[in-house]
Amino acid sequence: MVKRLYILIILLLVGVMPLACTAKDTLPGPEVLTILTHDSFDIGANVIAEFEAEFNSSVSIVKGGDAGEVINKSILTKGNPIADLLYGIDNTFLTRALEENIFMPYRSPLLDNIPPDYHLDPDHHVMPVNIGFVAINYDSEWLSAAGLVTPKYLLDLTEPEWTGLLVVQNPATSSPGLAFLYSTISKFGETGSYTYLDYWQDLKENDVLVKNGWSDSYYGDFSLHGGNRPLIVSYSTSPAAEVFYSEGAHTTPPSGVITSAGSAFMQIEGIGILRGTSHEKLAKQFVDFAMDTTFQEDFPNRMWVFPVNKLAVTSGVFADFAENPAIPARLSSQSIALNRDRWIKEWTEIVIR
Amino acid sequence: MVLYSWKFWAIFLLLVFLILTLGYPIVSILSLSFRNGFDIFWNTVLTDSYYLDVLMFTTWQATASTLLTLLIGLPSAYVFAHYSFPGKRTLRGLTTVPFVMPPLVIALGFVALLGDKGLINSLLQTTFRLNTPPLMLINTIYAILIAHVMYEFTIVVRIVSTAWANLDPDIENAARILGANRWNAFRKITLPLLLPSIIAASSLIFAFTFTSFGVVLILGGAQYATLEVSIYTLAAHLFQLPAAGVLALIQMAITIVFMTVYARYQQRTSTSFNLVPNQAVTMTPQGKIDKLLCLANYLIVLIVLSPLIALIVRALLSNGDITVSGFTHIFSNQGDSFFFVSPLQAITNSLLFGACTVILAVPMGIISGFLLGNSTHWGKAFLDSALMLPLGISAVTMGFGFLIAFNNGIWNLSGSWTIIVMAHAVIAYPFVLRSILPVLRSMPPSLREAAQVLGASKRRIFIRIDLPILWRSIVVGLVFAFAVSLGEFGATLLLHRPEHTTMPVAIFRYLSQPGESNLLQALSMSCVLMFVSAAGFITIERLRFRNLGGF
Numbered sequence: 001m002v003k004r005l006y007i008l009i010i011l012l013l014v015g016v017m018p019l020a021c022t023a024k025d026t027l028p029g030p031e032v033l034t035i036l037t038h039d040s041f042d043i044g045a046n047v048i049a050e051f052e053a054e055f056n057s058s059v060s061i062v063k064g065g066d067a068g069e070v071i072n073k074s075i076l077t078k079g080n081p082i083a084d085l086l087y088g089i090d091n092t093f094l095t096r097a098l099e100e101n102i103f104m105p106y107r108s109p110l111l112d113n114i115p116p117d118y119h120l121d122p123d124h125h126v127m128p129v130n131i132g133f134v135a136i137n138y139d140s141e142w143l144s145a146a147g148l149v150t151p152k153y154l155l156d157l158t159e160p161e162w163t164g165l166l167v168v169q170n171p172a173t174s175s176p177g178l179a180f181l182y183s184t185i186s187k188f189g190e191t192g193s194y195t196y197l198d199y200w201q202d203l204k205e206n207d208v209l210v211k212n213g214w215s216d217s218y219y220g221d222f223s224l225h226g227g228n229r230p231l232i233v234s235y236s237t238s239p240a241a242e243v244f245y246s247e248g249a250h251t252t253p254p255s256g257v258i259t260s261a262g263s264a265f266m267q268i269e270g271i272g273i274l275r276g277t278s279h280e281k282l283a284k285q286f287v288d289f290a291m292d293t294t295f296q297e298d299f300p301n302r303m304w305v306f307p308v309n310k311l312a313v314t315s316g317v318f319a320d321f322a323e324n325p326a327i328p329a330r331l332s333s334q335s336i337a338l339n340r341d342r343w344i345k346e347w348t349e350i351v352i353r
Numbered sequence: 354m355v356l357y358s359w360k361f362w363a364i365f366l367l368l369v370f371l372i373l374t375l376g377y378p379i380v381s382i383l384s385l386s387f388r389n390g391f392d393i394f395w396n397t398v399l400t401d402s403y404y405l406d407v408l409m410f411t412t413w414q415a416t417a418s419t420l421l422t423l424l425i426g427l428p429s430a431y432v433f434a435h436y437s438f439p440g441k442r443t444l445r446g447l448t449t450v451p452f453v454m455p456p457l458v459i460a461l462g463f464v465a466l467l468g469d470k471g472l473i474n475s476l477l478q479t480t481f482r483l484n485t486p487p488l489m490l491i492n493t494i495y496a497i498l499i500a501h502v503m504y505e506f507t508i509v510v511r512i513v514s515t516a517w518a519n520l521d522p523d524i525e526n527a528a529r530i531l532g533a534n535r536w537n538a539f540r541k542i543t544l545p546l547l548l549p550s551i552i553a554a555s556s557l558i559f560a561f562t563f564t565s566f567g568v569v570l571i572l573g574g575a576q577y578a579t580l581e582v583s584i585y586t587l588a589a590h591l592f593q594l595p596a597a598g599v600l601a602l603i604q605m606a607i608t609i610v611f612m613t614v615y616a617r618y619q620q621r622t623s624t625s626f627n628l629v630p631n632q633a634v635t636m637t638p639q640g641k642i643d644k645l646l647c648l649a650n651y652l653i654v655l656i657v658l659s660p661l662i663a664l665i666v667r668a669l670l671s672n673g674d675i676t677v678s679g680f681t682h683i684f685s686n687q688g689d690s691f692f693f694v695s696p697l698q699a700i701t702n703s704l705l706f707g708a709c710t711v712i713l714a715v716p717m718g719i720i721s722g723f724l725l726g727n728s729t730h731w732g733k734a735f736l737d738s739a740l741m742l743p744l745g746i747s748a749v750t751m752g753f754g755f756l757i758a759f760n761n762g763i764w765n766l767s768g769s770w771t772i773i774v775m776a777h778a779v780i781a782y783p784f785v786l787r788s789i790l791p792v793l794r795s796m797p798p799s800l801r802e803a804a805q806v807l808g809a810s811k812r813r814i815f816i817r818i819d820l821p822i823l824w825r826s827i828v829v830g831l832v833f834a835f836a837v838s839l840g841e842f843g844a845t846l847l848l849h850r851p852e853h854t855t856m857p858v859a860i861f862r863y864l865s866q867p868g869e870s871n872l873l874q875a876l877s878m879s880c881v882l883m884f885v886s887a888a889g890f891i892t893i894e895r896l897r898f899r900n901l902g903g904f
Contacts, residue, residue: 036848039861039862039865040865040866041692042690042691042692042866043690043691044688044689044690044691045686045689045690045691045693046689047691048691060850061691061692061850061851062848062849062850063848063849063850063851064848064849065589068589068590069589069590072588072589072590072592072753073753073756073848075592076385076753076756076757077756077757077760080760082756082760082848096592170575172586172590172591173570173575173585173586173590209492209574210574210575210576211492211571211574211575212570212571212574212575212582213457213570213571214865215457215861215864215865216457216460216571218867219461219464219864219872219875220460220461220463220464220468220491220571221464221491221492225869225872226464226465226468226470226471226667227464227468227469228468228469228470228491234867235867238867241866241867241868242867242868242869244868245866245867245868245869245870245871246868246869246870247671247678247869247870249671249672249869301688302688302690304866304867341591341593344591351575352575352576353403
C-alpha cells in the first residue's frame with residue numbers, strides 16, 4: 001500500500017516536473033527578463049517595480065554564487081544562456097569573459113555620463129555600473145587600546161609591531177583576496193629589488209592569516225566582531241556600512257581604511273547582455289535603466305559601492321563616510337588575463353605551501 | 354497476468370531516476386572537461402606533488418574524524434539504546450541539529466565559544482587570572498576535526514542505537530551466565546552483532562568527511578585543503594575544468610574502492626538473529642552506574658551542541674547588552690530590498706523542499722535496500738558502493754553538471770525548484786539505504802518464509818513483516834533525508850531565486866554585508882533554523898503508522 005503510493009508519487013513527480021518547468025514560459029503575460037548576478041547584489045524592490053511598470057515586464061533575478069562562480073556558469077552555458085543579462089562582471093574577470101565571447105555588444109547612450117576612466121570595454125560588450133575599492137580595514141578602538149598608530153602604507157604591515165594582526169583572503173577562492181593580491185602587484189611590481197613576492201614573503205614571516213572567504217574572515221577573525229586580528233582585507237566602504245548597520249551604536253565609523261596612493265584596488269563592475277537572449281530589446285532597456293540615476297542612487301546604501309554616473313548623487317551614511325581613495329591601484333584587464341593564473345600560483349607557493 | 358513484478362518496476366524507476374539525476378550530469382560535465390583529451394591527467398595533476406599531499410591530508414582527516422566520532426558517539430548510542438530517561442526523544446532530536454547548520458554558522462559558533470573573546474576563554478581567564486587566552490583552537494586542524502565530530506555524531510547515535518535497541522539482551526546474558534566477564538561478553542557477542550551498523554555509520558561518516566568541503570574551506574584557513582576544496586578552487590575560481598575533472602574522477606574512484614570494501618565487510622559481518630522490540634531492551638536507570646551513564650550522556654550531547662548554544666547567546670548579546678533586535682529585524686524589510694524574504698517564507702520553503710526530498714529519497718532508499726538484499730556477492734558489494742556514489746561525487750562537479758545537463762529547452766533551470774529537490778534527494782537517499790541495510794540484513798529469513806508458507810502474498814509480507822521491523826530504521830533514514838535538505842548540502846552551488854530562499858540562503862545573504870546588525874540577523878536566522886530543525890526531527894520521531902513503530 002505504502003510502497004504503491006510512493007511509487008505513484010515518484011511517477012507523478014518524474015512525469016510532471018519537466019512540464020511544470022516549461023509551463024512558466026508559455027503562460028501569457030508581461031515579458032520576463034532574467035538577470036543573473038552574484039550573491040552580494042542588492043537593489044530596492046521599488047526600483048525594480050518602477051522598471052517593470054515602465055516597460056510592462058517582469059524582472060526575475062537569479063543568484064549563482066560569488067562573482068567568479070557566476071561568470072563560470074555563464075561561460076558553461078554560453079550560447080544557451082540561463083539569463084538575459086549578467087550583472088556584476090568586473091575588470092578582473094572581464095578579459096576572460098570577452099575571450100569566451102559570452103556578451104553581445106551594446107553601447108548605451110548613458111555611457112556619455114560616465115567618466116572614460118571607468119569604461120570597461122572599447123567594443124562595448126559590457127557597460128560599467130558601479131565601482132568599489134578593496135582595501136585594508138583596521139579596528140580603530142583595538143589599535144588605540146594597544147597603543148598602536150594607525151598604519152598608512154602597505155609596507156607598514158611588514159613591521160614587527162603588526163605581527164599576527166592581519167587577516168587576508170585566499171586569492172584562489174575569494175574576489176577581495178584576489179583584488180588585494182593585484183594591489184600588491186600593482187604597488188611592488190614583478191621586477192626590481194623588492195617585488196610583490198618579497199612583500200608577501202615578509203607578510204608571511206609576520207604571521208599573516210589566510211582565510212578562504214570574506215564572510216568567515218570578517219565575522220570570524222576581525223576583532224571588530226569577536227576575532228583576534230584588527231587588520232583585514234575588506235572594502236573601502238565597510239566602515240560606512242558598519243555605521244549604517246550599527247543600530248545607532250556608532251555615529252562615526254568604528255574602523256578605518258588604508259587609502260594611501262596605490263594601496264586600494266579599484267574594481268569596476270559592469271552589466272552585459274548574454275548572447276543568445278530572446279529578450280534583446282528589453283535587456284537593452286534594463287542596461288540603460290541600471291546606468292541611470294534612479295538605479296545608481298539606490299544601491300550605494302545597500303551594496304556599498306559607488307555609482308559611475310556623474311549625475312548620480314549619493315546620500316545618507318554612504319555620502320558621509322564612504323572612502324574614495326584618490327589614487328587607487330589598477331591593473332589592465334589584459335595584463336590580468338595574461339598573468340592571473342601564474343600570479344595565483346606563485347602566491348600560493350610562497351604563502352600557503 | 355502481470356508481466357513484471359512491483360519489484361522490477363520499482364528498481365527500474367530507481368535506475369532511471371539515478372541515470373537522469375546522477376549519471377547524466379556527471380557524464381556531461383566530465384565529457385566537457387576532457388573534450389581536449391586526457392593529457393591533463395599526466396601533465397598537471399598527477400605530476401604535482403601538492404595534490405598527493407592533498408590526497409594524504411584528505412584521507413588522514415577523514416579517518417581521524419571517523420574514529421573520533423565513533424569514540425564519542427558509541428557510548429552515547431549505548432545509553433540511547435538501553436535507557437529511557439526524561440527528555441530522551443528531545444535530546445536525540447537535538448543531536449541532529451548541528452548536521453543541518455551551514456559550516457559558516459558553525460565557524461561563528463566556534464568563535465563565540467572558543468575564540469579569544471569567546472565564552473570559554475573569558476571564563477578560564479577570569480577564573481585563573483590569565484593574561485592570554487589559554488585555548489587556541491580557532492583556525493587549526495583541531496577546529497576541523499571537532500566540527501566533523503559535531504556534524505557526524507548524530508549518525509553514530511541514530512544508526513547504532515537503533516540496531517543496539519533491537520539486540521536481544523538474552524544473548525549477552527547467556528554468555529555472562531556461562532562465565533564470560535562483562536568485557537568479554539561485549540567483545541565476543543555484542544560487538545560482532547553490532548558491527549554491521551557500526552560499519553554502516555562509519556562508511557557514511559567517512560564518505561562525508563572524505564568529501565568535506567565547507568568545514569575545511571571555512572574552519573581551517575587556507576593552509577588545509579581536501580580534494581573537494583581543490584576541485585572547488587580549480588573549477589569555480591581558476592577556470593581549470595579539466596584539472597578539476599581529474600581530481601573529481603580520482604575522488605570518485607577512491608570513494609568507490611572504500612565503499613566496496615565497506616560494503617563487502619558489512620555483508621560478511623551480517624548475521625541474522627532474533628530481533629526483539631526495543632521495549633525489551635530499554636529500561637529506566639536504576640543503579641548508580643545507570644544514572645551516571647545517563648548523566649554523562651546529557652553532558653556529551655551538551656558538549657556537542659555547545660558551539661550552537663554559544664551562538665544563541667551571541668545572537669542575544671550586542672556590545673554587552675541583551676537585545677532581541679536581530680529577531681525583530683529579520684521580520685521586517687528594512688530599506689525595502691528586492692531580496693528580502695520573511696522568515697516564515699524561508700521556513701515554508703525549507704520545509705517544502707524537505708518534504709519533497711523525503712518523499713523521493715525514502716522510497717529510493719528502501720528500493721535500493723531490497724535491491725541489495727542479503728546477497729554476499731562481490732558484485733553486490735560493488736553495486737552497493739555504486740549506490741552510495743552520491744556521497745563520493747564532488748558536490749561542486751555535480752553543481753556544474755546539473756547546470757550543463759539541464760540547460761535545455763525542456764528544463765527551465767533558473768526558474769525551477771524541482772532541480773533543487775532532485776539534487777537534495779540524490780544526496781539524501783544513501784542515508785536511508787545505510788540506515789535500513791543493517792536491520793534488513795539481520796532479519797531472519799525464517800520470518801518471511803513462515804509467512805509465505807502460511808499463504809501470505811509478497812505485498813502482505815512486506816507490509817506485515819518487513820515494514821514493522823524496518824520502521825524505526827526507515828524513520829532514522831527519513832530524519833537524515835530531511836536534514837540533508839534543510840542543510841542544503843551541495844545544492845547551494847546551484848542557482849537560486851529570491852522566492853525560493855531557504856533558511857541557509859537567508860543566513861548567507863545577511864553575512865555578505867558588513868555590520869553588527871547583519872551579524873545579529875544572520876545569527877537570529879540561524880536560531881530559527883536550529884529551532885525549526887529540532888522541532889522537525891522530534892516530530893518525525895513521533896511518527897506512527899498504524900501499528901508500526903513498536904520495534
